[in-house]
Structure formats: structure tokens, C-alpha cells
Amino acid sequence: MSKRKRIVVKIGSSLLANSDRLTLRYAFLHGVMSDLAQLQSEGYDIVLTSSGSVALGLNMIGKRPExxxxxxxxxxxxxxxPLLMNAYRQVASEHRMNVAQVLVTVDDMEERRRFLNIKNTVLRLFENDILPIINENDTVATRELRVGDNDRLAAKVAQMIQADRLIILTSVEGLYDRDPSDPEAVFISxxxxVSDHLLSTTGTSELGSGGMLxxxxxxxxxxxxGCETIIAEGIIDRPVSSVLKNERRHTKxxxxxxxxxxxxxxxxxxxQVGGTLVVSDDVAQEIVEGTRGVRRTDIISIQGDFxxxxxxxxxxxxxxxxxxGLTNFSSEETMLLAxxxxxxxxxxxxxxxxSDIVGSENMLVxxxxxxxxxxxxDAQKIVMPT
Incomplete structure (x- = not known):
């Protein structure tokens, strides 16, 4: 049996919610779920990462996005x-497709054991032909809802399931070399x-928390x-399969x-950053050359509660x-040792x-x-007692 292709599809708030009324755009929802159902029948394993819960709930608390x-x-x-998931469930059922909700926090994706637990859950859903819909659990987040979490969350999910492609559906066709409203803007196919294009990617939508950056x-x-990314406009008719089959313009x-x-x-x-260590330039060079980890004698400063x-x-x-790299000690222990x-x-x-503070076997250069x-x-420098 051939390996099933795996894709992660990310949908932004501006595609799911009307920016004026803050209500669901059912035409788009029907279009994307019909497309995903067809792809699932063709042998694709699909994860959907979906924004939209905040935008849809603002009316109920009497607030505007701004x-x-x-x-x-x-x-x-x-x-x-609940509004978003109920809509997904109802539309999916019309296409004889089952869906499941997976709410995660940033910590769930950063802590190795929880990350693997989520992966195992998603793989079991695949075995039962169920479409996982993953979203950040914004309600319990203790930090400010950060710019672009759902874009990067989708990339983390793609990494987690070893996806072949990450498809980000947005309100524009793809990446331009400058603001697409500029008549001289050039489309980049x-x-x-990626680092060559960061300066041309400022700006966000009214509803979304992230922009092209x-x-x-x-x-x-x-x-x-090892996953290819496609950035494309979230059209109503076959928004995913049309780019998979290279039938319309997109950025790859x-x-x-x-x-x-x-x-x-x-x-x-x-x-997110769990914590940081600063070491001397000479030690850093030895780390880059792969000859050592980080010892307590190497540390110049520490930042973070890890x-x-x-x-x-x-x-x-x-x-x-x-x-x-993975630390073998807490921040308090590291500070005391240094x-x-x-x-x-x-x-x-x-x-x-x-153990070293960070062993070379658990380190990525x-x-x-x-x-x-x-x-x-604000890293805390190590001050030795006199």
C-alpha cells in the first residue's frame, strides 16, 4: 500500500468571518469543506488549523476587533x-465527513511529551478517517495573543505529522515584493x-493576528x-485542490x-523562547564545530525561568x-552552578x-x-562572589 499524502491547511479569520458583521462566511466554509472531503476520498490525510473563534465571538461581548x-x-x-466548531461539524456532515476538535496551547507544542501525545492523537484520528481541526486555546492563554501564532502553529503541526505540504489560505494570491496595492508590485511565485523576503512582508488584516511576515x-x-509551503488566496471553489494541481497562481x-x-x-x-544562555565567542565556535556542549564554566549570562x-x-x-538544545537543569540550578x-x-x-548544562547530543547547531x-x-549576567 502506498503512503498516504499528508497536508496541513491553515485558514485565517478574514476568510471565515465577515469583517463588518463578524458572522461566518458560509459560502467559503462550504467550498473548503467540500474540497477537503474530496481530497480525503482521494487518499489524503488532512489537518485543518483554523482561526476565527475570536472574530466570531466579538459580537456576543459587544466589541469590535480594533x-x-x-x-x-x-x-x-x-x-x-462553539459557534465555529458547530458550523464545521454541520457542513462536514453534508459531505459525509467526520471532524474532531483539538485545542492546544503554545506550551503543548513546545513541551516534548505533550507534543508527542498530540501527534499520537492526530494519527489515530487519521486511522479513522476523521479530520482534526486544530486551534490555539486562546481562552486559557496567559500571555497576550501573539501575532501569527496560528500560522506558525500550522507549521508546527506540519512538522509533527511529517506533512508533505503546508497550505496557507489567505486574502491575497501570495507574496509580492512589496505592498500588493502598489501598481509596481511584482508577484513572487x-x-x-525566506530570509530574502522578510522586509517586504509587513502589515496585518483587520481580523487576523498575522500578516505575510x-x-x-x-x-x-x-x-x-522537509515540508513545502503554498500560500494562496482562499477562493470559494476548490481552494485547496486547485493549488495542489497547479491550476491557479500561488507562492510556493x-x-x-x-x-x-x-x-x-x-x-x-x-x-517561544524557554530560556537563553550567553557563552563566549570561543565556546560558541566550538559548539558550532560540534565538539562540545555547554558547561557551567561557559556561561556568561542567563535569561528565562526554565x-x-x-x-x-x-x-x-x-x-x-x-x-x-535541551537543558539538563532548571534555571535556578543553572544559576547556582554557574x-x-x-x-x-x-x-x-x-x-x-x-551532565553538561546542555549536552551536545541534545543540541542543534x-x-x-x-x-x-x-x-x-534582559539576560542576567553571572556575577561571581568576591
């Missing part, structure tokens, strides 16, 4: 999510290096996991490489990110271990194809 604060958006998500970041995440972000293991792919694609098993971003003294070099590890933290994160400005 006036809604964080708590308003969380309350609107609680109101809008194919991209190899977040889609480029999502595409880079997918590229590094090509695969640039595949990490050597699922762990390295997971390390390379982050939604626990054992979190992913740390490692920077040199110039602020260049050189690697990411500040008390004259004491044994056992005397400092109460148990014996030979960043390459040019990875988009780097800016170094934090």
Missing part, C-alpha cells in the same frame, strides 16, 4: 469556538530563501522539516533541507544565536551528575537556513 483587549479576546474565543516564518519552519516555498532526526527538527522550530528538559537558545557575546564554580555539582544542587531569534536584552 477595540478588543486581551481579556476581551479570551472571552470572545470562549464564545466563538517561488521562494528558496508570520507566513514567511511559518514557511521557514516547514522548509526545515521550496524545501531547503531536512534535519537528520525528528528531535533536531523539533529543536529548530520554536514558537525547567529541566526545556529548550534553551544559545548565543555568543555578539548576540548571534548559534545553537538550541555562580559557585569552586563547589562540586553535588554540593551545589544536592545530587551527583556529570543552527545553519543559514534557520531564522534566528534576537538575543534578549
Amino acid at each position: 477595540d478588543a483587549g486581551v481579556l476581551d479576546k479570551q472571552a470572545a474565543a470562549a464564545c466563538g469556538q 517561488e521562494i528558496s530563501d 508570520t507566513k514567511m516564518k511559518a514557511a521557514n519552519m516547514a522548509q526545515n522539516a 516555498c521550496l524545501v531547503t533541507g531536512v534535519a537528520s532526526s525528528p528531535l533536531e527538527i523539533w529543536l529548530s522550530n520554536r514558537l 525547567t529541566k528538559g526545556d529548550v534553551l537558545h544559545i548565543y555568543n557575546e555578539k548576540g548571534d544565536e548559534c545553537a538550541r 555562580r559557585n564554580l569552586d563547589m562540586s555539582i553535588e554540593d551545589v544542587i544536592g545530587y551527583k551528575t556529570k 543552527l545553519e543559514d537556513r534557520h531564522l534566528q531569534w534576537d538575543a534578549p536584552m
Whole structure:
């Protein structure tokens, strides 16, 4: 039996909700679900990542998108999510398709064990020909709803299920070299290096939380996991299959490489920073050359409140990110170990271990194809006692 093709489809709020009335655009919903049902019958495993719950819930709390604060958006998500899923369920049933809801938080996607649990759930849904609809659980998010989370969430899902393609449906045909309202704007049909196009991707829609910049970041995440990304207009008639069959214009972000293991792919694609370490330029160079991990004697400064098993971003003294890896210690333990070099590890933290702070076996050295994160400005320098 041949391997079933896997795709992740991301739909933005502006496609699902009318910007004036903040009501569902049922014509589009019927069009996309009919298309997905047909693709499912042709042997595709599909995950749908869907925005829209906040936009649909704003009417119920008497708010407009431009006036809604964080708590308003969380309350609107609680109101809008049942409306959105009920609409999906009703329309899907007309096409003899079953759907399931999977609500996740950023922490679910960043913590390795929970990430794998979600993956196993999705794979079991595939076995039963059920379409998973994944959305961030905005109602319980403790941080401000960040720009572009659903674009990058879709890329994380694509990485998780080892998808062949990530398809991002939006309100424009694809990427231009500048604002598409400019009459001299040039359409870009194919991209190899996403970083070449970041400066031309500013701006967001009224309803959506992300613009083309977040889609480029999502595409880079997918590229590094061996998944091709397609950015296309969310038309009503066959919005997904028409781009899969190259029947209309779209932007294609090509695969640039595949990490050597699922762990390295997971390390390379982050939604948030768990914590950071700054090491000397010489140590950073040795890390890049693959000769060592991060020892407690290497640390110049620390940022973040992290626990054992979190992913740390490692920077040199110039602020260049050189690697990411799983920490063997919490932030409190790391700080104590770095500040008390004259004491044994056992005397400092109460148990014996030979572990580095970040072992080389659990580290990914960043390459040019990875988009780097800016170094934090508030890292706590290690001050040795006098």
C-alpha cells in the first residue's frame, strides 16, 4: 500500500468571518469543506488549523476587533469556538465527513511529551478517517495573543505529522515584493530563501493576528522539516485542490533541507523562547564545530525561568544565536552552578551528575537556513562572589 499524502491547511479569520458583521462566511466554509472531503476520498490525510473563534465571538461581548483587549479576546474565543466548531461539524456532515476538535496551547507544542501525545492523537484520528481541526486555546492563554501564532502553529503541526505540504489560505494570491496595492508590485511565485523576503512582508488584516511576515516564518519552519509551503488566496471553489494541481497562481516555498532526526527538527522550530544562555565567542565556535556542549564554566549570562528538559537558545557575546538544545537543569540550578564554580555539582544542587548544562547530543547547531531569534536584552549576567 502506498503512503498516504499528508497536508496541513491553515485558514485565517478574514476568510471565515465577515469583517463588518463578524458572522461566518458560509459560502467559503462550504467550498473548503467540500474540497477537503474530496481530497480525503482521494487518499489524503488532512489537518485543518483554523482561526476565527475570536472574530466570531466579538459580537456576543459587544466589541469590535480594533477595540478588543486581551481579556476581551479570551472571552470572545470562549464564545466563538462553539459557534465555529458547530458550523464545521454541520457542513462536514453534508459531505459525509467526520471532524474532531483539538485545542492546544503554545506550551503543548513546545513541551516534548505533550507534543508527542498530540501527534499520537492526530494519527489515530487519521486511522479513522476523521479530520482534526486544530486551534490555539486562546481562552486559557496567559500571555497576550501573539501575532501569527496560528500560522506558525500550522507549521508546527506540519512538522509533527511529517506533512508533505503546508497550505496557507489567505486574502491575497501570495507574496509580492512589496505592498500588493502598489501598481509596481511584482508577484513572487517561488521562494528558496525566506530570509530574502522578510522586509517586504509587513502589515496585518483587520481580523487576523498575522500578516505575510508570520507566513514567511511559518514557511521557514516547514522548509526545515522537509515540508513545502503554498500560500494562496482562499477562493470559494476548490481552494485547496486547485493549488495542489497547479491550476491557479500561488507562492510556493521550496524545501531547503531536512534535519537528520525528528528531535533536531523539533529543536529548530520554536514558537517561544524557554530560556537563553550567553557563552563566549570561543565556546560558541566550538559548539558550532560540534565538539562540545555547554558547561557551567561557559556561561556568561542567563535569561528565562526554565525547567529541566526545556529548550534553551544559545548565543555568543555578539548576540548571534548559534545553537538550541535541551537543558539538563532548571534555571535556578543553572544559576547556582554557574555562580559557585569552586563547589562540586553535588554540593551545589544536592545530587551527583556529570551532565553538561546542555549536552551536545541534545543540541542543534543552527545553519543559514534557520531564522534566528534576537538575543534578549534582559539576560542576567553571572556575577561571581568576591
